[in-house]
Every structure is written in C-alpha cells, then in structure tokens.
Amino acid sequence: MEKITFQINDREVEARPGWTVLETAREYGIEIPTLCFHEAVLPSGACRLCMVEIKDGDWSKLVASCIYPAAKGINVYTETERVSNVRRWIFEMLLAQVPASPEIADLAARYGVTRTRFPVKDPEEMCMLCGLCQRVCEEVVGLSAISTVDRGVHKRVGAPFLRPSDVCVACGCCVNICPTGAMRALFDSIRGETKTTLTQLTA
Amino acid sequence: MSDSTAAKLQTPWRLTSPGDLETLRNDIIESQDPNRPTIVVCHGNGCLAGGGAKVAEAFRQGLSDAGINAKLMPGVKTTGCQGLCSRGPLVTIQPHGFCYQRVQPGDAAEIIEKSVMATEPVERLMHRDTKTGEVFHTEEEIPFYRLQERRVIQKIGKIDPTDITDAIATGAYSSLAKVLSTMTPQEVVLEMEKSGLRGRGGAGFPTGRKWRSALQAIEKKGRPVYVVVNGDEGDPGAFMDGAIMEGDPHAVLEGLIIGAYALGAEKGYLYVRAEYPMAIKHLEMAMAQARSYGLMGENILNSGFSFDARINRGAGAFVCGESTALFTSIEGKAGNPRPKYVRSVEEGLWGRPTVLNNVETWANIPLIMGMGGEEYAKIGVPHSTGTKVFCLVGKVENVGLVEVPMGTPMTRIVEDIGGGVGGGKPFKAVQTGGPSGGCIPYSLKDTPVDFDSLTKVGSMMGSGAMIVMDETDCVVDVGRYFLKFLEEESCGKCIPCRLGLSRMREILDNFSQGKGSAADIEDLTSLSNALKDGALCALGSSAPNPVLTTIRYFKDEYLAHVEDHKCPAGVCKSLITFAIDPEKCNGCMSCARNCPAECITGKKKEPHAIDASQCLRCGICLETCKFDAIFVS
Numbered sequence: 004m005e006k007i008t009f010q011i012n013d014r015e016v017e018a019r020p021g022w023t024v025l026e027t028a029r030e031y032g033i034e035i036p037t038l039c040f041h042e043a044v045l046p047s048g049a050c051r052l053c054m055v056e057i058k059d060g061d062w063s064k065l066v067a068s069c070i071y072p073a074a075k076g077i078n079v080y081t082e083t084e085r086v087s088n089v090r091r092w093i094f095e096m097l098l099a100q101v102p103a104s105p106e107i108a109d110l111a112a113r114y115g116v117t118r119t120r121f122p123v124k125d126p127e128e129m130c131m132l133c134g135l136c137q138r139v140c141e142e143v144v145g146l147s148a149i150s151t152v153d154r155g156v157h158k159r160v161g162a163p164f165l166r167p168s169d170v171c172v173a174c175g176c177c178v179n180i181c182p183t184g185a186m187r188a189l190f191d192s193i194r195g196e197t198k199t200t201l202t203q204l205t206a
Numbered sequence: 207m208s209d210s211t212a213a214k215l216q217t218p219w220r221l222t223s224p225g226d227l228e229t230l231r232n233d234i235i236e237s238q239d240p241n242r243p244t245i246v247v248c249h250g251n252g253c254l255a256g257g258g259a260k261v262a263e264a265f266r267q268g269l270s271d272a273g274i275n276a277k278l279m280p281g282v283k284t285t286g287c288q289g290l291c292s293r294g295p296l297v298t299i300q301p302h303g304f305c306y307q308r309v310q311p312g313d314a315a316e317i318i319e320k321s322v323m324a325t326e327p328v329e330r331l332m333h334r335d336t337k338t339g340e341v342f343h344t345e346e347e348i349p350f351y352r353l354q355e356r357r358v359i360q361k362i363g364k365i366d367p368t369d370i371t372d373a374i375a376t377g378a379y380s381s382l383a384k385v386l387s388t389m390t391p392q393e394v395v396l397e398m399e400k401s402g403l404r405g406r407g408g409a410g411f412p413t414g415r416k417w418r419s420a421l422q423a424i425e426k427k428g429r430p431v432y433v434v435v436n437g438d439e440g441d442p443g444a445f446m447d448g449a450i451m452e453g454d455p456h457a458v459l460e461g462l463i464i465g466a467y468a469l470g471a472e473k474g475y476l477y478v479r480a481e482y483p484m485a486i487k488h489l490e491m492a493m494a495q496a497r498s499y500g501l502m503g504e505n506i507l508n509s510g511f512s513f514d515a516r517i518n519r520g521a522g523a524f525v526c527g528e529s530t531a532l533f534t535s536i537e538g539k540a541g542n543p544r545p546k547y548v549r550s551v552e553e554g555l556w557g558r559p560t561v562l563n564n565v566e567t568w569a570n571i572p573l574i575m576g577m578g579g580e581e582y583a584k585i586g587v588p589h590s591t592g593t594k595v596f597c598l599v600g601k602v603e604n605v606g607l608v609e610v611p612m613g614t615p616m617t618r619i620v621e622d623i624g625g626g627v628g629g630g631k632p633f634k635a636v637q638t639g640g641p642s643g644g645c646i647p648y649s650l651k652d653t654p655v656d657f658d659s660l661t662k663v664g665s666m667m668g669s670g671a672m673i674v675m676d677e678t679d680c681v682v683d684v685g686r687y688f689l690k691f692l693e694e695e696s697c698g699k700c701i702p703c704r705l706g707l708s709r710m711r712e713i714l715d716n717f718s719q720g721k722g723s724a725a726d727i728e729d730l731t732s733l734s735n736a737l738k739d740g741a742l743c744a745l746g747s748s749a750p751n752p753v754l755t756t757i758r759y760f761k762d763e764y765l766a767h768v769e770d771h772k773c774p775a776g777v778c779k780s781l782i783t784f785a786i787d788p789e790k791c792n793g794c795m796s797c798a799r800n801c802p803a804e805c806i807t808g809k810k811k812e813p814h815a816i817d818a819s820q821c822l823r824c825g826i827c828l829e830t831c832k833f834d835a836i837f838v839s
Binding site: 048054070120158 | 523525540545546547693695696697698699700701702704705706707708709712729732733735736739740741742
C-alpha cells in the first residue's frame, strides 16, 4: 500500500494508510505525551495532552494527534509555544485534581511542571477520567460494566446508576489499563456479585 | 365562499400537483374577507407569560357578551411572537393594524367597542416613544418595526401557526412546489451556492458549500443521507429559533423538505430541546397537517419524491447543540461530542452523510428558492448575505425579536431599533454570540453586524443573542456568569474544558472578592488560550471569548477589582457597601421593615443607618426606597 509522507518537526516521516499522527510519531521515536491513549482501544481524544500544531504558511491549528489522521504533506510540530501552553495548563490542573497519582506527577515533571497554582480539592484523588477503563470494558471485554456518570465537573467513573454491577465478571482489565491506579480503589464499587470464580487480581 | 370551497377547506385534500396548491391557496384567500375585523393576540412565550392567553379569552368573551350583530363577525386569532416582547401582551386589530401593548383582560371591552366595532384608536394602550412621547398607531409607524427588514420572521406574529391554511394563504410551500416541479436537485444546490447563505447557528459555514460537499460524499458512500434541523437553541438570551419554530413551523419544514430533495434524503430529524414544548407541539401539528395535504410523506405533490421527518427531543444538555454531540444524542447515546476529524457531511448521523443546519438556516431556504439565489445575495453585505434575526435583550428599552440585513451597524440595532438603554445614556457593551461570543464596547458601536466584522473585534455572530449592558453591569460578573453556565453544561469529556472552566471561574470569583493580582489576569489570558487551542469541541474552545474580550476592552475594570478592590459597576457584593444619605432619608422605615438581615435602624421620621457589618448586600433596601436615599459605594 502507498505510504503517506509528511513532516514532523521538519523531519520527513512515512505513515501507513489509516495511521494517526501519534502512531507515526511513536514509530519514529518522537515523544508526545498521552494519558487517555492505549493501543488496545480506540482513541478518544479526551486528555488533550497529545495536541500538536499543524502549520501551513501563516495558517496553523492545534489538533489532537491521537485522532488526527496522517495526511500527505502536512507539517506537524510537537513542541511549539501554543502546544506547550496547552500541556502546561493541563499538567498544572491535573496536579491539583489528582494529587495522589505519582504517575501524573512524574509525567508532568518530565515536561517541566512540578508545581500547581491551583488549590487541591481532594488529596486522595487519583482518577482523572481518561475513560480507558470504560473503553476497555466496552471494546475489548465487550461488557460495558463501567461507564462515566453525570457530566462536566460532576463526571465520575462508576457502574450504571452507581450500583455494583452484575454484568462485571471481575476480569480486571480496567484495573490493568488504568494509568494512575485509581481503578484499584473504584473496583469494588463496580463489581457486583459475579457468577464466575476468577483467580486473584494482580494489578 | 361557495359551499364546495368551504367543504374543501374543511377536509384536507391530498394535493397532487403545484397547480393544486395554487388552487387551494386561492380558495383560502377567497374565503377570507379582507374587511373582516380580526383581533390578533400574540401567543409568543413572553406575551403568554404576561397573560396573553387570558387576554385572548377576554376578547372571545367580550365578543360574545357584546352580542355583536354585524355583517362580518370579528374573529380572534392567536399567533407566534410579534416581536416587541418587553411591551407584551401585544394585540393587533386587523385590517387597520392598530397595535396595542401591555393589554390586560380588562381592556378587551374598550378595544372591541372602539377599534373593532368602529375604527377608533385607544391611544393609552398604544406605543409611546419614551423620549418624545409620540404615539404610534400601527406597526408600520413604530420605529422598532419600521427600521427592521423582516423576511424570515415576516409571517411570525401574523399567521396562526397551528393552522396550515393560514400559512398556505401567505405562500407557504410555494417554493417547495416550484422546486419539485421546475428544478433538479443539482440546480437547488447551485442556487444555494449563489445565495451565499451562511449557517445561522454560529460558525457561519456557507450552506451551499456544505450541501455540495454532502453531494460529493454521497457519490462516494451512497445513500441513505440524512437532513437534520438543529433546534437545540440554548444560549442565554437567545430565543429566535424557538420563536421561528413556534410562530412559523412550516417555514422550517418547507426548507427541510427542499434540502432533502436536493440531497436525495428520505428521512429527516428535528432535534428540538425539550424546554420548548410549544415549538414541539406546533412542529408536530404542522407535520401532521403537511402530511394530510400531501406536502410531506409519500410522493410529495406527485413528484415521485418522498420524505418524512421525526422530532427528537433534547434532554436538556446545552452541549447537544454541538453537531456531533447532537448526532450521538439522536443515536440514543450520551450527548458527548465525537473526537473525530471527519466532517458531518461525510460521516454524521449513524455514520452516514448528514446535513445539519440550524432552524433559522432552514427557514431561509424557501425565501432563497422563491426569489432566486442571486437576488438573495443582494441583501446584506458581500460574504454575509441575507438578513439575520437577533434577540435583543438586556438593558435596552425594546426587548424583542429583530431582523435586519447583515452588515447593519450595531448602533442602529441597539439605539434606533432597540431604543437604547434608556435615560439617554450610552450602552456600555453588547454581548453577541452568547457564552461563545464576546463583549463589544460602546467605542465600537458602529461595527457592522456581520460574520467577519464581529470575528474581527473578537466576538462572533453566534446564534443571534444580543445582550445589551449598561454601566451597572460588571464585566467580571458577566464573565463569571457565562463561565458558570458553561461549567455546568460541559460534557466533561476533555480535560481543558472540564477542569479549565472551573479554574477560570475560580480566578474570577477571586477577582469579584477583590483578591488576586494583575499577574492573575495574565494567567487567566494564558489559560483561556490553552482552552481555545486545546478543548475537544466548540463549547470549550469558544468558552473563553467573553473573558478574553472583556479583558481586551475593559482591562481597567479588572484592575480596579484586583488592585483597588473596587467594583466600579457596584455589582460584586464583597466590594460594595450600601449606605443611607441622611439628607434624603425621611425615616419612612420601609427599608428597615424589608431588610432580611434586620441591620437597618432608626426612629420613625428620622434618618436611618445601615450596619455594614451585618449587611447581606441583597439590595432590597435600594429597591424599596422611594426617596433615592440609599446609595452603593
């Protein structure tokens, strides 16, 4: 199949048809931070950390590289001022929102963000609603035992109607895929009485 | 009216040709006596809230009580929004067009006696100019109406939206008949391109180009294709789409059917917010009536083209006005925007090519097909053709529905049509485009209101809400209001919008309490830009606009909050105190009686005083005082 040629950070790269900008960048070892991306599930463009800038002369726009399809001749930049500004604010807000997650703190530190100007709301919080647990349950396990409940600032991860779900087979995929370890604490609120006996979880 | 005509009008007959429609239209017009007095009572939402339904009832009762023995029995007709909402309930007496305002049930008898049975005006209920005191008798004379160019909303407030014959008499569905009998689908799209019409929902994408891309997508992917009406209007201050659906539902349907014909769609969806029960009711009635006349459904006017539509009610989420969230909602899922860089014309509803247009856009289409695209393009200005319906609200004399050609200067809309803020003072700013738009200051009052000019000054056309503010409106407070609104309405999927909006609002909360610094204003700007660049959909990416424009045009006011700890507009409660001017206070005790904190003391007939430490700053005393003795500092 014909390959798609374009530029990332002024370097020529080749993508297979159907690849996204992020997939191509990773193929070439170009680093773009992500939180809600995982190879096992469809990209959802939720965390917005993977924003990159596409430039064409004076015109430019920011796109989420995890869902932006590779296209012939585009010029992608991963480290522009606008990109850094988005990343910096997302990291600062996450540091205040999910202070209990060392993974987030490490990732933020890699991009130079080590403190936040925002007050911490819940020092125990680890979940930043990337939605990986929900997507793996729906797309890979095929059960949809987990969903996000409510909207906006009130959004949270839970079983439908916030009741432990009989649909859950306690397979542990959600616990495994969770990038912050938040699912370990949430797991019992999802799992109802299962009819299957399973081996103990290793998270 | 001949008996056979009467019979024909009573039972809908299935129209089988454009000629049939023309015959029906002539029959209806023939059956109406132009000299028959008609009492037209506005049943728009504003007038209904003001008692419009009771007024209509009083007129019906009044007519029967009067035992009128006339050759022509007067009729009572209820219509959609007549436009001047702040002076409702509105009543117009036809055929001479006397226009009555703030009509109460008790006024019915006098109006019937003088204006219906005779042709005498009742001047006390007529439009009086607040500045000159001049009295205007008819709509044509009142500046609010005279200076408008009503095309899309021309029939609203004139026809009974629940009666299709009333709409047909004024030409409804004649554009559809013309399109079906004389134009190919390609010609319809070409006509749309010539018209230069841009989407009225906010972003202003050229409608003709959208339809053309849809045709290209259909070539690749085949049919089915869907046409969708976006009636999920939810901007604070905006009600024009609601008014159109309630007042002239047939215009929307006719436009939709024409669009469906152009694209070869057999099914359409009308996504209407559940908070608009009257719009849903009127659209349902209109659809049922159109079906029974053969104007919708199988084999429309025997053209071989079939199309039907259904109504989907929104469940109260503002974000479902965003196109991809609207599709997921119709599909039965939670209304979250789709994270895809694919256009809806290629992959929209159910993954099929879909054309989604706003209510007002659809309502423009019969006009364009009627007059031709080139003729339509002469209205307005280049790149922004046609007219636009605005909802003029806020601190303005004439609150209501306004339609003007694109490119009309802001000041003409606000000052000449809207009557200004009252008291001869200039307005402070006009917020256009709702929570996604920006505040335009008085210094830019001559800005032409069209898509590109508004974007240039940092605002946007948006759906058409125009909120006028005066010196008692605080820009920090306005910013907080819109952020609070969007914070509640964000779907919460992407981090910049879910967390960013609350953080922005918290910064403004601090400002309103006199906390923060000039550096925080810089932070706010930087965070705003991160949202603009980073958010998943237009809700988040346009949300900072009110804040960014107010910082751009009213930075002094922000600085006054954080540096001087003052709210110049006297709105932010932590920064103001209420006090009593002892010179003006005559000790009537009315404020002390009404104060919920019981912190106003004083003896009868002696000046009172407010204990600032206990004061809640609710402002009740200010409203209560008849002697202007209470002031804010």
